[in-house]
Amino acid sequence: MSEKAFQEYYPDQLSHCYGCGRLNENGLHIQSYWDREESVCRFQPKPYHIAIPGYVYGGLIASLIDCHCTGTAAAASYRAEGRAMGTEPALRFVTASLHVDYLRPTPLGVPIEVRASVKEIKGRKVAMAATLSADGVVCARGEVVAVRMPEHLVTE
């Protein structure tokens, strides 16, 4: 894994996201890294991120998949353009669609791992597939299509 998370390269004005913004004091601070061709995110839910006793809240699962994949879209686009992350113009993505299949309840208390792989980069869109695991068991699968943000939102 690289040493610096994808999200640490986001420009300050795009680092307020509740899910992954390093400048959001109330946020989740989701962080994503390369692990060869996949991206990986590890996250420890808080005790209050509960659905029913013993299990992780599904909305948190959706959030982890979402932010991890928009981060992956940015990192993959830098890679595809042969550019170092953080170089200008900044590449930042928003979610066009999110699909999550909850395969089994996700146990609360153990670290969560989300892994994503890029299925396709086409124009401004990046399609990705993700798995979310707890204790090595896949508990949810996700599909995300992210779209590159318009330049005026990235630079303002």
Add this chain to the structure above:
Amino acid sequence: MSEKAFQEYYPDQLSHCYGCGRLNENGLHIQSYWDREESVCRFQPKPYHIAIPGYVYGGLIASLIDCHCTGTAAAASYRAEGRAMGTEPALRFVTASLHVDYLRPTPLGVPIEVRASVKEIKGRKVAMAATLSADGVVCARGEVVAVRMPEHLVTE
């Protein structure tokens, strides 16, 4: 709209959900009501529920659609069985799949309204379609399949 939210009928042991549990002190306290054949949820995001400046975090949007629909699944199942909400055995649902299409950025600062309608009740599954609006403009569409929880989880 009815006076008491669907989620207020959940048994105590199933009222800890980060999204909609009335007993979760850190949670979102999502509340859902009938409005004729549709269900409706109104929610005021906090300033820190931000994606990029001026817009609502997509993971919150997914969470609102998710919990509103599992609540709707419970309420619709009581209706379908001709039972009053809250009567035993309790009907409580978890999410099997969640799909969200983000149609446009959702402005932060105004109240959000989520509306859901039941597409099908089949066995233990309820399929629903939802819209999420801000200032009367639909910003996201959702599709949720919820599954009735096993009895041992509802009564333990």
